[in-house]
Structures are given as C-alpha cells and as structure tokens.
Amino acid sequence: MTGASATEITFRAGLMDATRPVPDALTDGAGRPAGRRFDVYRNNVAVSLREALETGFPAVAKLIGPENFSRAAGMYLRAAPPDSPVMMHYGTGFPAFLAGIEALRGIGYLPCVARLELALRASYHAADAPVLDAARLAALDEDSLMRARLTVAPATRVLRSPWPVRSIHRYALIPGSPKPQARAEDVVVTRPAFDPATNLLPPGGADFLTTLQGGGCFGDALAAAGTAFDLSATLSLLLQQGAFSDLTRA
Amino acid sequence: MPSIKALPIMFDSANTLPPAPGVGYKSQHYTALLEDPSPVRWLEVHAENYMGDGGRPLAQLRALSERFPVSVHGVGLSIGGPERLDPDHLARLKTLLGWLDPASFSEHLAWSTHDSHFLNDLLPLPYTPATLTRICDHVDEVQETLGQRMLLENPSSYLAFAESTLEETDFLREVTARTGCGLLLDVNNVFVSATNLGYSPQDYLAAFPMAAVGEIHLAGHDTDHDDHGAPLLIDSHGREVAEPVWALLDLALAQGGARPLLIEWDTDVPDWPVLAAEARRAEAALTRVPA
Numbered sequence: 001m002t003g004a005s006a007t008e009i010t011f012r013a014g015l016m017d018a019t020r021p022v023p024d025a026l027t028d029g030a031g032r033p034a035g036r037r038f039d040v041y042r043n044n045v046a047v048s049l050r051e052a053l054e055t056g057f058p059a060v061a062k063l064i065g066p067e068n069f070s071r072a073a074g075m076y077l078r079a080a081p082p083d084s085p086v087m088m089h090y091g092t093g094f095p096a097f098l099a100g101i102e103a104l105r106g107i108g109y110l111p112c113v114a115r116l117e118l119a120l121r122a123s124y125h126a127a128d129a130p131v132l133d134a135a136r137l138a139a140l141d142e143d144s145l146m147r148a149r150l151t152v153a154p155a156t157r158v159l160r161s162p163w164p165v166r167s168i169h170r171y172a173l174i175p176g177s178p179k180p181q182a183r184a185e186d187v188v189v190t191r192p193a194f195d196p197a198t199n200l201l202p203p204g205g206a207d208f209l210t211t212l213q214g215g216g217c218f219g220d221a222l223a224a225a226g227t228a229f230d231l232s233a234t235l236s237l238l239l240q241q242g243a244f245s246d247l248t249r250a
Numbered sequence: 251m252p253s254i255k256a257l258p259i260m261f262d263s264a265n266t267l268p269p270a271p272g273v274g275y276k277s278q279h280y281t282a283l284l285e286d287p288s289p290v291r292w293l294e295v296h297a298e299n300y301m302g303d304g305g306r307p308l309a310q311l312r313a314l315s316e317r318f319p320v321s322v323h324g325v326g327l328s329i330g331g332p333e334r335l336d337p338d339h340l341a342r343l344k345t346l347l348g349w350l351d352p353a354s355f356s357e358h359l360a361w362s363t364h365d366s367h368f369l370n371d372l373l374p375l376p377y378t379p380a381t382l383t384r385i386c387d388h389v390d391e392v393q394e395t396l397g398q399r400m401l402l403e404n405p406s407s408y409l410a411f412a413e414s415t416l417e418e419t420d421f422l423r424e425v426t427a428r429t430g431c432g433l434l435l436d437v438n439n440v441f442v443s444a445t446n447l448g449y450s451p452q453d454y455l456a457a458f459p460m461a462a463v464g465e466i467h468l469a470g471h472d473t474d475h476d477d478h479g480a481p482l483l484i485d486s487h488g489r490e491v492a493e494p495v496w497a498l499l500d501l502a503l504a505q506g507g508a509r510p511l512l513i514e515w516d517t518d519v520p521d522w523p524v525l526a527a528e529a530r531r532a533e534a535a536l537t538r539v540p541a
Contacts, residue, residue, distance in 0.1 A: 125303060
C-alpha cells in the first residue's frame with residue numbers, strides 16, 4: 001500500500017476493530033469529530049459479511065439459532081474476511097472454524113452440515129455440462145466398460161460424514177422432514193438442471209465416485225467400492241441425477 | 251439496402267442504454283421481466299454476482315441480455331484504494347464483459363479492499379491531489395484493460411476527511427477530464443451526502459459535470475441520527491425513492507437532459523409491481539424533460 005494518508009491507514013485499522021478510537025481527522029460537515037458516523041461504516045462491513053454467511057449457511061443458522069450464528073459469524077468475519085470480491089465463494093473456511101469454537105463442540109455434526117452447504121453452493125455456481133446418456137454406458141461390453149473413464153460433472157460433489165448430515169440438513173430446512181436417525185451418511189450433490197439436489201450414497205458409493213473423480217477408470221472405481229457395493233443401484237442413481245457428463249473409451 | 255427505419259428496433263438499440271427506466275436485476279423478477287417488463291427498458295447487474303462458472307445466474311443473464319440492453323455495475327474493484335488494482339479481478343471483469351458485451355460498465359469512487367481482504371462495502375476516501383492522481387491511474391488501468399470507457403459513480407458519504415482539499419464535484423470533473431471516463435450520477439447519494447455533511451444538494455448538482463453523465467441512479471435511504479441529533483441518512487437501497495430525491499432528479503434532468511434512469515432496490519426486495527411503479531415514476535420524470 002503506497003501513498004495512503006495517515007487517516008486512510010487509521011480508517012482501515014479502526015474498521016474491523018471497534019475497540020480502536022475513531023480517527024481524529026474524520027469529521028461531520030461542521031468539522032466536529034465523526035463519532036458514530038464512523039460506526040455506520042463499521043456496521044455496514046460487519047452486517048453485510050454476516051448476512052452473506054447467513055445466506056450461505058441457512059441450515060447452520062437454523063440449527064444454532066440466530067444469536068449464536070450471529071456470534072459465530074462475527075468471530076469468523078474478523079478472523080477470515082473475504083479474500084476476493086466474488087462473494088459467492090466466501091466462507092470456505094467456515095466449517096473448520098465452527099469446529100474450533102469451544103461453545104459449539106457439543107454439536108459435533110455442525111461442521112459437516114456447513115460442508116454440505118458449501119458443496120451445494122459450489123454446485124450451484126459450477127460450470128454447465130451435458131448429462132451423460134445412460135445408453136452410451138449400456139452400449140459397452142464388459143471389458144470396454146471396465147477400462148472406460150467416466151467424467152464426473154463439474155457440479156457433482158461427494159461428502160462423507162460420520163453423522164446423518166443429509167437428514168439433519170433436510171430436518172433443519174424442509175418442514176415435515178423426518179427426525180434424523182443416528183447413522184453415518186455419505187452424500188452426493190448433483191445439479192441435473194439449475195437446482196442442486198442431495199442424495200444418499202449406498203455403502204461404497206463415495207469410494208466409487210471419488211475414484212472416478214480422481215481420474216480412475218470404471219474398473220478401479222468398482223474395486224475401490226468393495227464387495228458389499230450395489231453397483232446397479234448406485235449407477236442408476238448417479239446417471240439419473242446427471243452426475244456424469246461424458247465417457248471416454250480406453 | 252434497407253432504410254434505417256426498416257431495421258428491427260432491437261438491432262440498433264441493443265448496445266446502448268436508452269434514456270428510459272431500467273432496474274437493478276433481481277432473480278425473483280425473472281419471470282415478470284420476461285412476461286411484461288413495461289415500463290422497464292434495460293437492466294443493470296452487479297458484476298460480481300456473475301463470476302461463477304455456470305448455472306442459473308449465467309443462464310438467466312444470457313437470456314435477459316437477448317431481450318434487454320444490460321449495464322454491468324461493479325462493486326469490487328476498489329478504485330479508490332491505495333493498493334494496486336487486483337489483476338485477477340480485472341481479468342474476471344474482462345471475461346464477463348467479453349461474453350456479455352454490455353451496453354455500459356460502471357464502478358464507484360470508493361474502496362472496498364484492504365490488505366487483500368474484501369470488506370463488501372463502498373468506503374470513502376479523502377479528496378486531495380494525491381488521491382486524484384491515484385484514482386486517475388486506476389481508471390486509466392481499468393479502461394485500458396477492459397478496452398472500453400467506464401462510468402464512475404459519486405458516493406454516499408457519512409463523514410468527511412479533514413485533509414480533503416478538493417470538492418467532490420471538482421474531483422470528479424478532473425477525473426473525467428484526465429481519463430476520459432464518464433460519470434454515473436446517483437441522485438440519492440447526492441441527497442444523502444448533502445444532508446449528512448450539511449451542504450446544498452442543488453448547489454452540488456449545479457456544479458456537477460453533467461455533460462459526462464451516462465446514467466443516473468435512484469434508490470431509497472433510511473434515516474438515523476448522529477451524536478448531535480442531526481439526521482444521518484443511510485444509503486440502504488431498501489425502500490421507495492424519497493420525495494426530495496425525485497425533486498433532485500427533475501433538476502438534474504432539466505440541467506443535463508434525458509438519461510438512462512435506474513431504480514436500485516437491493517434489500518427487502520419488493521414484488522415486481524412495486525418496482526415497476528417506481529420505474530413508471532422515473533418514466534414520467536423523463537417525459538417532463540424539455541426536448
């Protein structure tokens with residue numbers, strides 16, 4: 001930062017730290033100290049960032065209530081203000097930050113729910129891609145299928161959780177959703193059109209999909225999924241949800 | 251060769267903002283805008299909301315840009331700050347402007363980034379020869395990088411810098427003279443700043459370099475008070491345009507002639523008919539402008 005005046009420097013320091021005094025050289029129209037006029041800027045910054053987090057993490061806000069959320073968001077926005085003007089990406093560190101807040105330790109699933117909300121947002125803004133036609137897969141003989149590579153669509157996300165993360169997310173946001181049962185849930189986020197959807201992955205499904213995401217061929221993914229894996233059910237879910245955009249034959 | 255009159259209207263008007271009402275686009279109004287946009291003739295979008303890779307926001311913008319001239323309004327370049335402009339953000343803007351080919355691009359006389367942290371607000375700067383040079387350098391860089399002329403918007407102010415030696419109107423006049431950029435006159439900001447800092451908004455308009463104005467903004471504000479009980483207006487964009495702001499608009503239009511007029515309503519966004527009624531009022535103001 002070159003050429004900033006002394007007042008510009010103190011303005012910046014005081015903006016995010018309400019314990020600092022209002023810089024002397026800021027005034028009202030009559031030359032009197034600016035006083036709470038400076039607080040308008042302090043407030044605008046804090047409120048707009050907090051609202052951005054509220055918009056991005058509605059289930060987390062619902063689960064801990066507006067006051068707790070406001071407090072957690074206020075801590076986060078001071079510790080990690082946005083590093084880009086593209087606010088749709090703000091809050092990627094929020095799940096880990098929540099995990100570190102002592103008062104929220106008892107709500108072990110909270111960071112997982114926050115991760116799911118991040119995945120939904122990333123999916124919403126991800127690049128468009130065609131949906132792979134299931135017939136192209138069906139047309140392959142077994143040997144070609146095992147060597148084929150499926151391109152996972154840019155809007156597809158996988159989340160593994162030791163908590164019933166999808167059930168909790170739905171319970172928080174969708175009225176009438178069943179009460180979550182204690183279990184682990186692996187979730188796939190897909191975007192068949194413009195609205196991201198969540199679905200549960202059967203055992204082995206997350207290994208199957210992440211192997212494909214990592215560039216492994218179909219046979220590798222199948223091996224990674226283990227013996228209890230229900231290929232037919234998983235594949236039909238993923239194809240129907242538009243999780244893949246293309247297929248490359250070896 | 252067909253006469254100019256025979257060309258479809260979309261063809262000759264698509265890439266300039268008409269001297270007519272426009273609104274800041276909100277996705278909840280998408281269907282209403284496609285069904286019956288009247289009296290709205292153009293749209294403005296915040297650049298940073300369309301910097302994702304795909305999905306609904308870009309699809310909607312693509313579809314709307316086939317029906318309406320679009321103005322891209324940036325809120326993240328931090329032109330008023332002492333730091334160098336963020337090359338990544340300039341590149342993102344260039345990408346957006348490249349595929350969208352909007353009728354106008356505008357930004358603010360304000361800063362929003364400090365130490366590479368984006369503060370999501372439009373923050374004020376002192377008006378001095380040093381900051382004037384800084385702003386002109388930044389505007390030059392923006393216009394060179396984007397390959398087009400930009401409009402710079404007057405801010406709403408809640409306080410003043412004791413070190414300022416230039417009037418805001420003189421500052422803006424000098425920026426347009428040195429860089430060739432145009433101006434975006436926000437009439438609500440004029441009223442908010444004038445009330446907050448105790449000067450005459452009419453005098454401000456009289457001193458404003460009106461010939462450089464490519465667009466006019468209108469928005470609602472809230473009322474608070476400072477430590478001395480004096481009114482402190484907050485530029486909230488969350489309600490109807492106030493009566494004294496409509497009166498200032500008439501004055502600006504009488505002074506400078508018809509311009510593209512934008513209704514901004516960004517918080518507590520109303521249903522379409524409420525916004526359309528504000529746009530209709532802007533349309534009526536334009537009919538009062540002497541030819």
